[in-house]
Amino acid sequence: MNAIQIRTMARDFILKEFLPGERPENLTDSTELITDGILDSLATLKLVAYLEKSCGIEIAPDELVPENLNSIAQIANFVQSKQAST
Amino acid sequence: MHSIKPLSLPLSAGSTEPTGTEPRSILAWFAIAGQLALFIALVYLLKLETYALVRVLLVALAGWGVHYFLPQRYRLPFFVLLSFAAIAAVFANLGPNWHHWRFEGLIDAAWIAAIGLVLIGIVHLPIAFGWRVLALVGAGCGLAAARMDWIATPWTRAVWPVLASMFMFRLIVYAYEVRRDQRMATVSERLAYFFMLPNVCFPLFPVVDFRTFRSSYYNADRHYIYQTGIQWMFRGAVHLICYRIVYQRLVIDAADVQNQIDLLQFIIWPFLLYLKVSGTFHIITGMLRLFGFNLPETHNLYFISSSFTDFWRRINIYWKDFIMKIVYYPLYFRFRRWGESVAVVSATLLAFLATWLLHNYQWFWLRGTWVFTWNDFLFWMILAVLVTVNALYEMRHGRTRRLRGGALSWNSSLQTAGRTIGVFVVISLLWSFWSASSVPQWLSVFDTVGVEGPGKTTPALVLVAVAAIIGIPALALARGGADRQYSFRRSVASVGVCGLIAVCISLPVVRDRLGETVSTAMAEIRVPNLNSRDNANLERGYYENLVNVGAFNPELWIVYGQRRNDSWDNLDKTPLSEFTGALPTTYLRPLSQADFKGTRVHINRWGMRDQDYEKIPTPGTPRIAIVGSSHVFGEGVADDETFEGLLERRLNAQAADSGYRDYEVLNFAVGGYVPLDVLAITEDRVLAFKPQYIFYFEHSALIPRMLKRLVKAIQNGSAYRYDFVSDIVRENGIDPSADREVLQRKLTPYGERLLRSIYSRIVEAAKREGVRVFWIYLPRPDERTSAELERRIASEAGFNVLDLSNVYGGHDWRTLLVAPWDDHPNAAGHRLIADKLYEVLQQHRDLIPLNLVVAPQKEEQ
Numbered sequence: 001m002n003a004i005q006i007r008t009m010a011r012d013f014i015l016k017e018f019l020p021g022e023r024p025e026n027l028t029d030s031t032e033l034i035t036d037g038i039l040d041s042l043a044t045l046k047l048v049a050y051l052e053k054s055c056g057i058e059i060a061p062d063e064l065v066p067e068n069l070n071s072i073a074q075i076a077n078f079v080q081s082k083q084a085s086t
Numbered sequence: 087m088h089s090i091k092p093l094s095l096p097l098s099a100g101s102t103e104p105t106g107t108e109p110r111s112i113l114a115w116f117a118i119a120g121q122l123a124l125f126i127a128l129v130y131l132l133k134l135e136t137y138a139l140v141r142v143l144l145v146a147l148a149g150w151g152v153h154y155f156l157p158q159r160y161r162l163p164f165f166v167l168l169s170f171a172a173i174a175a176v177f178a179n180l181g182p183n184w185h186h187w188r189f190e191g192l193i194d195a196a197w198i199a200a201i202g203l204v205l206i207g208i209v210h211l212p213i214a215f216g217w218r219v220l221a222l223v224g225a226g227c228g229l230a231a232a233r234m235d236w237i238a239t240p241w242t243r244a245v246w247p248v249l250a251s252m253f254m255f256r257l258i259v260y261a262y263e264v265r266r267d268q269r270m271a272t273v274s275e276r277l278a279y280f281f282m283l284p285n286v287c288f289p290l291f292p293v294v295d296f297r298t299f300r301s302s303y304y305n306a307d308r309h310y311i312y313q314t315g316i317q318w319m320f321r322g323a324v325h326l327i328c329y330r331i332v333y334q335r336l337v338i339d340a341a342d343v344q345n346q347i348d349l350l351q352f353i354i355w356p357f358l359l360y361l362k363v364s365g366t367f368h369i370i371t372g373m374l375r376l377f378g379f380n381l382p383e384t385h386n387l388y389f390i391s392s393s394f395t396d397f398w399r400r401i402n403i404y405w406k407d408f409i410m411k412i413v414y415y416p417l418y419f420r421f422r423r424w425g426e427s428v429a430v431v432s433a434t435l436l437a438f439l440a441t442w443l444l445h446n447y448q449w450f451w452l453r454g455t456w457v458f459t460w461n462d463f464l465f466w467m468i469l470a471v472l473v474t475v476n477a478l479y480e481m482r483h484g485r486t487r488r489l490r491g492g493a494l495s496w497n498s499s500l501q502t503a504g505r506t507i508g509v510f511v512v513i514s515l516l517w518s519f520w521s522a523s524s525v526p527q528w529l530s531v532f533d534t535v536g537v538e539g540p541g542k543t544t545p546a547l548v549l550v551a552v553a554a555i556i557g558i559p560a561l562a563l564a565r566g567g568a569d570r571q572y573s574f575r576r577s578v579a580s581v582g583v584c585g586l587i588a589v590c591i592s593l594p595v596v597r598d599r600l601g602e603t604v605s606t607a608m609a610e611i612r613v614p615n616l617n618s619r620d621n622a623n624l625e626r627g628y629y630e631n632l633v634n635v636g637a638f639n640p641e642l643w644i645v646y647g648q649r650r651n652d653s654w655d656n657l658d659k660t661p662l663s664e665f666t667g668a669l670p671t672t673y674l675r676p677l678s679q680a681d682f683k684g685t686r687v688h689i690n691r692w693g694m695r696d697q698d699y700e701k702i703p704t705p706g707t708p709r710i711a712i713v714g715s716s717h718v719f720g721e722g723v724a725d726d727e728t729f730e731g732l733l734e735r736r737l738n739a740q741a742a743d744s745g746y747r748d749y750e751v752l753n754f755a756v757g758g759y760v761p762l763d764v765l766a767i768t769e770d771r772v773l774a775f776k777p778q779y780i781f782y783f784e785h786s787a788l789i790p791r792m793l794k795r796l797v798k799a800i801q802n803g804s805a806y807r808y809d810f811v812s813d814i815v816r817e818n819g820i821d822p823s824a825d826r827e828v829l830q831r832k833l834t835p836y837g838e839r840l841l842r843s844i845y846s847r848i849v850e851a852a853k854r855e856g857v858r859v860f861w862i863y864l865p866r867p868d869e870r871t872s873a874e875l876e877r878r879i880a881s882e883a884g885f886n887v888l889d890l891s892n893v894y895g896g897h898d899w900r901t902l903l904v905a906p907w908d909d910h911p912n913a914a915g916h917r918l919i920a921d922k923l924y925e926v927l928q929q930h931r932d933l934i935p936l937n938l939v940v941a942p943q944k945e946e947q
Binding site for chain 1: 262266297298301382395399410411414415416418419426430477480481484485487488489490492
């Protein structure tokens with residue numbers, strides 16, 4: 001799975017689950033998901049479960065930090081690095 | 087070196103390259119330094135916080151001025167140096183007097199640094215992580231033993247809250263990160279994390295995430311970081327001003343809740359007192375931003391949370407992040423094999439249980455006592471259930487979110503506003519429960535539902551006002567009203583102008599010209615001491631037996647934080663006092679002596695704190711019996727410093743000129759006495775000593791104090807010695823076996839009647855013996871309540887009323903206290919009282935023919 005695919009997948013999931021009705025173009029790769037309150041703890045856990053299932057990776061509790069999840073770009077980088085390490 | 091741009095201002099966040107390397111701007115430097123100077127002036131003029139904060143702010147201002155121009159690589163080490171300088175500055179001068187430097191305080195500061203470095207060193211020992219944790223636990227146990235005074239320490243008690251706030255949680259986070267993150271933090275990062283500048287004067291700011299602390303350092307345009315820091319500091323000041331108003335105006339005791347308006351007030355004020363915490367957090371994070379730490383915004387609009395999970399997210403983001411990282415996420419991952427719902431419910435409940443335990447852990451380190459109470463436990467567990475149910479609902483049905491700059495539909499916005507009002511009401515109820523003395527006390531206040539208040543204000547009006555205050559901002563927030571684009575210029579202009587206006591209004595020369603209303607309001611904001619309720623409770627030792635003193639009341643926390651733990655018990659805990667089990671509750675033990683509040687106290691053979699007298703006075707000797715409580719007894723002053731003794735000496739110094747050979751003033755006062763005790767001792771002892779005059783000294787806010795004592799006397803049966811007590815209990819169907827706080831509330835409406843009955847009985851008893859009785863108003867040095875009610879009742883009962891109300895006029899009341907945590911007058915205060923009393927006696931020679939002459943005794947005093 002390349003970075004663009006991961007970004008698209010993450011964006012679609014976030015729009016569908018957490019921002020229904022929001023215009024897709026408003027959610028950019030750099031939108032701050034945690035800082036702006038889109039990804040709260042429950043949403044984070046939902047997203048993690050989704051990423052684990054769809055991307056075949058395993059995420060540890062100490063990896064749930066803003067550096068990994070605060071934007072779609074960071075999510076894509078994080079997932080790619082996990083895939084590379086497995 | 088970077089170039090200096092003299093006339094340019096940065097435009098917006100992220101406008102130039104991040105990481106703090108943006109060009110310097112002289113104008114921006116002046117703008118930020120000027121706002122910081124205004125902030126310091128505001129804190130100083132309004133006495134918003136302790137003097138320690140002003141000292142730290144001055145260090146910050148001087149430091150920031152240099153820090154701004156330093157190359158990036160020197161900034162963090164410089165911040166560390168400033169942090170240590172702030173610790174030294176605060177510990178070198180803890181007192182209110184700027185000019186009295188305490189060099190011995192530097193030893194305490196050195197101990198903080200030394201212990202801290204050892205603790206950090208343990209985390210880095212070259213042994214297995216488990217052993218390091220064990221070593222940390224061992225060190226913690228040793229420190230805990232010292233905290234409980236089991237081990238003597240070479241440092242003072244002032245060290246504990248500061249040391250605790252820096253290490254009690256941050257060490258946990260730090261060890262967690264050290265174990266997981268192999269990238270080494272620099273020495274400066276580590277020292278900055280633990281010893282961060284503002285912490286020395288804010289012990290309630292213990293948790294910051296180490297990873298966030300490091301990653302947020304200059305991660306955006308530095309002028310944006312600095313200016314938002316200033317903005318937050320001013321916002322913090324606004325919180326503290328609002329807090330001061332709430333604390334001085336809105337706080338109501340459960341015992342005083344008599345109608346629906348009181349009830350609403352009782353429900354709302356405890357939650358509003360949290361403004362103190364949110365204000366200080368804004369100031370702390372603002373100060374850290376001034377040095378490049380772009381930490382997340384905390385306590386962001388927490389009064390307008392739209393759900394319980396939202397409340398948990400908003401109120402203290404640092405605590406929430408700590409719990410999520412250390413407790414919630416690890417537990418969730420462990421439980422999720424049993425299903426998502428089970429994992430969420432279990433992890434949430436356990437996270438709140440951990441919060442409750444850690445809250446006690448925090449309290450132990452800060453105060454040296456545990457706060458294990460039912461209220462505290464139930465508060466956290468009820469909140470846990472509310473958040474869990476809310477989380478499950480959100481998991482199944484989702485939560486309405488919006489992107490920055492977007493807006494919810496009007497329909498969704500109105501629903502959000504409605505939910506926000508509901509959450510505010512529930513949280514207020516929960517908070518009032520948390521801060522109540524007991525569960526029965528809290529429940530009993532709801533008896534007043536349906537009881538109308540005396541004024542025109544109706545509960546509906548109050549509720550509509552609350553709904554509007556909470557609902558309208560919630561609506562605006564949902565509609566995207568808070569999403570303005572950041573602009574450095576606009577922010578400087580608005581903060582600068584508002585700050586300048588606030589400082590100008592706070593200046594006495596301006597304030598006094600703005601009319602009485604503004605002047606009075608400002609005076610109220612500037613009062614940095616306890617409100618009348620806490621003052622009265624503190625004086626009668628009400629808080630002595632409460633383990634959670636200050637847990638919900640920052641002012642009490644400050645008072646008790648300064649307090650020495652030795653030789654400062656109440657009188658009834660010393661060998662000077664013997665408990666009677668009847669009325670009066672205590673007598674002084676004849677011929678006893680003991681150290682009490684820093685001085686040696688001697689009791690004569692009759693159970694008075696006085697020299698020896700014959701029981702019956704020599705014919706021709708005017709004898710005055712003095713009755714009252716601790717202020718008259720002379721708590722905290724030496725035997726020869728009480729105003730009673732000073733008056734007697736002065737009377738006798740002029741005896742030859744007066745026609746009398748001798749005067750006798752007998753001190754029957756006992757600390758903790760209330761009018762019921764005074765009545766009992768007058769009937770049982772005072773009159774037997776055949777005085778010609780009885781001087782009964784009292785101060786204001788007397789009735790609540792009296793009722794608290796009466797409750798105990800009713801419950802042990804001793805109060806039934808007086809018919810007027812049994813009449814009130816019987817006539818009104820009061821259950822004497824009820825919870826004490828509940829019983830007091832039931833008796834409150836009869837407070838005036840009881841006081842009138844007691845006073846009348848004292849007057850009648852004295853008149854039967856031909857003794858003249860005087861009720862003398864003697865305020866506490868920091869008294870701000872009126873004694874008009876007590877004075878009127880005393881006069882109606884037949885007392886001759888005298889007034890010493892301006893006895894401390896022209897003196898700073900703080901210089902007249904026995905100790906910062908004890909508002910009894912010191913020796914200087916007693917001298918003022920003796921002088922004033924002599925003057926008043928001279929003015930009332932018609933009532934008290936003591937043949938006083940004008941004989942200034944200043945030299946002797």
